[in-house]
Amino acid sequence: MSYPIKNLQMSMNQHYAELLDRLDWDLFCTFTTERPLKRSSARFHMTKLCKILKVPVRAGIFWITEAFKSGEGHHIHALIKTKVPGTVIKSWWENRHGRCTVDEFDKNRGGADYVTKYLDQGQNDFDIIPQEQDNNQK
Numbered sequence: 048m049s050y051p052i053k054n055l056q057m058s059m060n061q062h063y064a065e066l067l068d069r070l071d072w073d074l075f076c077t078f079t080t081e082r083p084l085k086r087s088s089a090r091f092h093m094t095k096l097c098k099i100l101k102v103p104v105r106a107g108i109f110w111i112t113e114a115f116k117s118g119e120g121h122h123i124h125a126l127i128k129t130k131v132p133g134t135v136i137k138s139w140w141e142n143r144h145g146r147c148t149v150d151e152f153d154k155n156r157g158g159a160d161y162v163t164k165y166l167d168q169g170q171n172d173f174d175i176i177p178q179e180q181d182n183n184q185k
Contacts, residue, residue: 060163067109067126067159072152074127075162076136080145083120086112086172092144093123097176099139100129107178111162112171124162126152128178 057065078092089112100106106129112121127136133149140147152158165171 059167063163064159072126075150075152075158076125077148078123109175111173
């Protein structure tokens with residue numbers, strides 16, 4: 048007996064993009080640093096950003112590193128669910144690390160596809176930190 052498998056030919060990138068498109072993001076961000084950023088340092092910076100975003104509000108984030116075409120260093124793309132204004136995130140990053148672009152997330156612009164474009168190449172670090180649930184809501 049065989050079972051039809053929908054989307055068997057989809058790449059890992061496409062599966063992640065489809066998953067991310069199902070989530071309700073607020074912001075699409077790109078973070079760069081003044082000095083070349085190592086993949087391992089990106090995780091440190093994103094963990095710190097997550098801590099800041101979760102106080103005083105709950106937030107969720109998907110982030111991924113992408114190497115610069117020159118091969119020297121990385122930058123970070125992120126999809127963020129938060130009530131923290133994008134201007135606050137931009138200011139926080141730029142005062143500490145370098146340049147940051149923050150745009151409202153629009154599912155129709157292909158942001159989920161864009162952040163997952165190099166996911167299967169094994170040269171990235173990435174993580175998804177889900178939005179915490181409010182246990183006080185009934």
